[in-house]
Structures are given as C-alpha cells and as structure tokens.
Amino acid sequence: MNARKTDFRLVLNLVGAVCVALSAPAFAQESEEMAKLTKPESSITGGGTYVSGDKRDRARFGQYNGMRDGNNYGNFDFDYTKRDEATGLWTILQGRDLLLDTRELNFSQQLQGNWKITGEYNSIVRNYPNTINTALQGIGTNNLTVTRTAPGTGNDVDLKTKREGIGFSGEKWLSSMWQFETSFKTENKTGARIFGRAQPCNATASTTANGYACAAATAVTVPASAATSGATGGAILLLPQPINYTMNNFDAKLNYHDDKLVVSAAYYGSWFSV
C-alpha cells in the first residue's frame, strides 16, 4: 500500500510538472489574447452593394449616400491605429467609403498631453431629389441658353452639388496651463441648384419678348385688370443655377486654465469666393 502511495505522489508531481511545461505556449497565447483585448487594433473592411430600381426610385435614398446613379457599388474602409507604448505617440489613419463619391480620409498624430496634428479630406455629394424639366440648354458649359418652349416640353435634369474639403488642425500644450490650438479648412462647392422664375404666358410666344406659349393645363389665368403686355397667364420656368464657391475658415486660439480662471484669446477668419 505504501509503495502504491509513493508511486501515486510521483505521478502527481510528474503530471503537475508536465502541465506547467505545457502551459508555456498557453501563456504565450494568453498574452496574445490579452493584447487583443487591451491594445489598439487596425482593420480593413471591403464590401459590395446592389441597389435596386432606377435613379429616380432612389431619389430620397441616394440623396446623400453617393448611391443614386448606378446599381452596383463597392465599398472599402480602413482604420490604421498605432500606439507607441514607449512614448505614447498615437498615429491614426482612417478611410471611409473610399469607392464612393462620398469618400473621406482622416489622419491624426498625437503625443498625448503634448501636441496633436490632424488632416482631413471629405467629400459630400447632394443629389437634388426632384427631377426638373427645364428649357435651359448647355448645362455644364459656359454657353447657357434658354429655348422658349412650352412648360413641360424641355429636358429632364437631375441636379447635384458636391462639396470637397480639406482641413488641418494643430494643438500644442505649452505648459500644463497654456494651450494653443489652430485649424484651417477650405471647401469647394460645385454643381447646380434649382433656380427659376415665374413667367407670364403669351398667346403668341414668338412675337413677344417675355412670352412663353403655355399649355392650358399649366397656365394660370391672369385677370384682365392685371394682364399687362399681352400676358394671358403665368407659368414657372425652372432653371439650374451653376454653383462654384470656395469657403475658407481659419481659427487660432490661445487658452489659459487654472483652478479658478479660464481665458481664451482667439482669432477667427473666414473667406468666401465665387
């Protein structure tokens, strides 16, 4: 019985030792798993989308998401995040919707509690949800002409505007109480928006300077007391208005903080050009 007991203890020790030995790779694996739980991660995401219907079916759905004109779209996002454990330096690069017109890219680098810089590219497309019927010809060119046609007999046009902007910002802690911040963003807006005017209708469009021959269904009769210049009714002339704006915003701010006082001195400038 004693001998059996002795053998059993030896076997227990042996099993214990083997378990400990086997646990070495397990510890390594555990360490990796722990890192997954506690360390910043990067990711890449790709995908495809099929959107049903035609572009007018998607007038509301595709107003801002960049998926109005076609049926098939790809998508690609990425997120690169790195933290230097020794210095605390963060580097982040993100891309969103890179295969769509609504793409954006963001970059930032930061030494926590010391300085931070960021950069950004962003594109916003707005598809005007209503289709307009316009007598304007030469849209998108420098030669715009209005052909005097009866309302409803012009061209169907889908308008859109696009904003493309880049921005930069910086932040520096000069001491534990002094902080300097600055940012600059420039954005260009292009495209066309709806524009137009009410138009008197004349019975004989070709002979009157302001006249349009209006279909009876679209014209509103003008009372005799107000009918001037031979107008017999009124109609709406819808036109695309070309847009090409540039907007710039600049901020600089010096901040002071202590337990009882917060003071900022700032400059804000904005510039607009057509």
Place this chain on the structure above:
Amino acid sequence: MRLTSSGRRIAGSLFFLVFLGLWTSVLPSAYAADTSAPGAATASSKDIVLRGDAVCTSCHDEGDGPELLAIGKTKHGTKADQRTPTCISCHGESDKHVKNPGGAKKRLAPDVTFAARFNNKTSANEQTGACLTCHKADSKRSHWEGSIHQTRDVACSACHTVHAAKDKVLAKKTQFEVCFTCHKEQRAQFNRPSRHPILEGKVSCSDCHNAHGTVGPKLMKRDSVVETCFQCHMEKRGPFVRPHEPVTEDCGTCHSPHGTTVENMLKARPPFLCNECHSPHGAAMPQLTNQSAPPALFSGKTGVNYTQGRGCVNCHTEVHGSNNPTSRGPNPQFLLR
C-alpha cells in the same frame, strides 16, 4: 526499490524543479514575442491594463469582464502618458467593494459608479467631477458649468463609453445614435426628406453644437446660430447691398436645420412661410379659396400670385440678400434677381 518518505519528497521536488526550469526557459521567448503588449510590460506587477490595476483586475480580468479591459485600447490606456488614470482615479478607493468585509454574497458597488446597472447612487456631478479632474483644462469644455447638459444632470458617461475601444459619440458615423437617445424630436426630424446628411455620417451633431457648453444659444459652436451656419453656407453671409434681416438674425426663422418635409429645410412651404411676415400679393390666394384663378378684385402685383413651383422664390430668388445696386425695375430691393 522502495524510497523513504524524505526520498520521495526529494524525488518529487526534483521532477518539479526540472520541469520548472524547462518552463522558465521557454516562457521568456514566448513573452518576448509580444513585449509591446501593455499586459506584458507590467507582468511583474500583475497589472493588466492601467497602472496599479491589479487590485481590480485580479477579479475583473478577461474572464470576468473582457469589455472592461478595452480601456487599454483608448487614450486612457496610454501608460506612457503619466497623467492617464488608474481604476481608482475614477472609481475611488472602493475599500468595501474590494475587501467585502461582511462577506456579503453581493458586494457593495465601488465608491463611484457610472453605469446605470448599479442603480446609481453616484450623483451626476460626482461622476462628472471624476472626469473634470483632468479634463476641465481644455477650451472645448471651459463652458461646461452652467451649460444645459450640466444643469440637467447629464453626466459624461451618459454620452461617453470610456471602456470601449471606439467611443460611439466620437465617431461621425455613429455620434447621432448617442444624441438621439435623448433628443428624440431631432431623431424624427432627421428622418424627414429635407435634412442635413447626419444619418449618412457626412455631418455630425458636433459640427454645429458643442455638447460641453458654449457662449452661444442652443450649444452652438460659434457665438450665434448664423455664425455657425455661415461656416459652411458662407454665400448667404453677405454683407449684401439689399439684405434680408432674418439672415443676419437667425437662420432658424425660416429653416429647421434638423429636417423638414419642405425643400431646403424650410419650416413651411412658400408662400405660406413668407406670408407669416409679408402680406401676400393681393388679398387672397386662389388656391386657398379653391379657385383656379384669382378673383378680379384681388389681382395682386403683376397678376402672379399663385403657389406653383417654388412659390415666392420663383421671383424673389435672392431671398438671402441681393447685391444688385440698381433702384429701377425689376426692383432689387424686393430681392428679385
């Protein structure tokens, strides 16, 4: 061969030591493969994520609450920054929670708790105070005291998820989900046809508002509503030779920026919106009296007093202001083109 009692102990211990030696010779290389991991860097102290977290993570480890450890992925988990917090910095010493002196089956909550599941006894001001200890020294939060969120007891943790690798409220694509949790009227408005592209993540609530408090109305980022709107809609800023006063007072007079059912986020459709301030052309609109044509006695100017198309802005195209200097027709003072 039969071993004595002491011999057996010695033999057993030898076996153990041999394998322990083997294990310790393998282990360093395994750790070396990931020396940059925060957990590895502090292996000697048994801290996992934050400095001095061993007292907490001995229980709240990867088995108990892996989501808690994700704080290591955030700015708070940057150990190289000596200002970053420990568990105790935010949750307090929590002696009774740690030691459980009465041996209660359900331990007392930590001194300072942030999640609603604790049936929270920590006031919003105490919760916020834990954050402001470090974060008040930043211009973006300098107007927190007295702001609408502060006075209505909204704690930082009502919006921010500190232990998450990605805080939803900090990302443009998900921020609105957090804001809509309370601001349900705005959620409904953003589901209307004419709106800013919040749901697509192209504009975020924080592009216009600073939830931490501002000197402007409605937590506007700039000092006024118009200053905030003009950041992106600069073409409407002017100055104009022929201004339209509401444009310099408050865009919200005519627009509801969170969304409406009328094009251009207008609060109502012209001419009805315009008629709230301006008399219509003529005394009556034929559509309002179910007539197809204006009565002869109420003709209105130029006879154009119908609501087709864009209503008033069919003709008053420069409704935000005109730079047409002429004083002759077609009457630019009326914001015609």
